Amino acid sequence: MAQLFRPSSNTVAKVSIVAVVTLAASTLGVAYMADRGSWTTSVRDAPEQPVPFSHKHHVKDDGIDCRYCHGGVETSRFAGLPPTETCMTCHSQIWNNVAMTQPIRDSWTSGKSIEWTRVHDLPDFVFLQPQHPRE
Ligand code: HEC
């Protein structure tokens, strides 16, 4: 009977098995990285904000309580963003003549809110959270 496969077919078979397995593994690996990586999640990206607001300066250096600006944080799922009025309690007096804080004054005089870019968009685990009794 004529020979169906040449001897070299053994090598071809082995190599193709390795190739298929490697391709499948690397496809999964790339998909995993694309799903978890900062390219999708934007972790460590600092979005451009209308005012270069610094939590480090306000909280760490100046000691302002989070709840001074994020008033609703203990009763809502979203940190919430402070109204311009909150910034003006200090910035009508201090740092009130520099370009950096100009958008705050513009917002105050025009009555138009500062358009902050939302940083966090996490899934809502509402059903998993214990309900805290309100004080
Ligand atoms: C309780 C007072 C207080 C409030 C409220 C406050 N700031 Fe400030 N802010 C400061 C002080 C003090 C500094 C400057 C000193 C520093 O660097 O710590 C400052 C500095 C700044 C600066 C200059 C850059 C920097 O970080 O040093 C910007 C911009 C700014 N604030 C934006 C804001 C915005 C926007 C709000 C409202 C969401 C706000 N601030 C609310 C006290 C305040």
Ligand code: HEC
């Ligand atoms: C002086 C006002 C001020 C104080 C104090 C402050 N924040 Fe903020 N926070 C802001 C402003 C303005 C933004 C929107 C701009 C930004 O993302 O930096 C913000 C954004 C945030 C966000 C993102 C909200 C979102 O969904 O985009 C979180 C989370 C947050 N703050 C947590 C905190 C915590 C925790 C503290 C206390 C350790 C704190 N903040 C204290 C003004 C403040």
